[in-house]
Amino acid sequence: MSALTKVTIYTDGSCLGNPGPGGWAAILVHNRTGTSKEISGGDPHTTNNRMEITAAIRGLLALQRPVEVDLHTDSSYLLNAFTKGWLDSWQRRGWLKADKRPVENIELWKELLQAAAPHTIHWHHVKAHAGHSFNERCDELAKAQASAFINKSL
Numbered sequence: 001m002s003a004l005t006k007v008t009i010y011t012d013g014s015c016l017g018n019p020g021p022g023g024w025a026a027i028l029v030h031n032r033t034g035t036s037k038e039i040s041g042g043d044p045h046t047t048n049n050r051m052e053i054t055a056a057i058r059g060l061l062a063l064q065r066p067v068e069v070d071l072h073t074d075s076s077y078l079l080n081a082f083t084k085g086w087l088d089s090w091q092r093r094g095w096l097k098a099d100k101r102p103v104e105n106i107e108l109w110k111e112l113l114q115a116a117a118p119h120t121i122h123w124h125h126v127k128a129h130a131g132h133s134f135n136e137r138c139d140e141l142a143k144a145q146a147s148a149f150i151n152k153s154l
Contacts, residue, residue, distance in 0.1 A: 005067045006067065006068045009060070009070070010027045011073050013049070013051025015050075019046060022048065023147075024142050025039070052075035053078060053108040074127065
């Protein structure tokens with residue numbers, strides 16, 4: 001049994017246009033108490049993948065000490081980077097993909113690795129727009145952040 005506190009994090013990113021205005025969101029749930037915290041933000045010109053990675057970074061950075069994390073994402077890009085060993089391969093090749101082209105979003109991947117380092121993380125896929133309440137709420141928060149940039153320009 002782990003001595004670490006257990007936290008579940010749900011994340012999502014959104015982009016209105018790709019690239020375009022984007023938003024990210026994370027919901028952190030303390031497994032013992034059931035208390036939750038919602039965080040979100042955005043960027044006026046970004047991509048969906050950048051927002052998906054940013055959601056995970058911000059969720060992990062919101063943790064105040066090392067914990068055991070169940071991190072749920074609907075992003076195959078984010079999930080596969082960890083569960084299929086993409087990150088390890090990219091780093092071994094000097095941040096190059098198998099086709100020798102540079103990995104996109106290197107600075108965010110490095111930031112995510114740093115944010116993840118103190119924690120024990122179990123990655124989980126959640127199907128997008130399938131009625132999962134926390135995923136739906138993250139989607140709502142992320143889209144609201146992205147939409148705020150459009151409303152500001154009107």
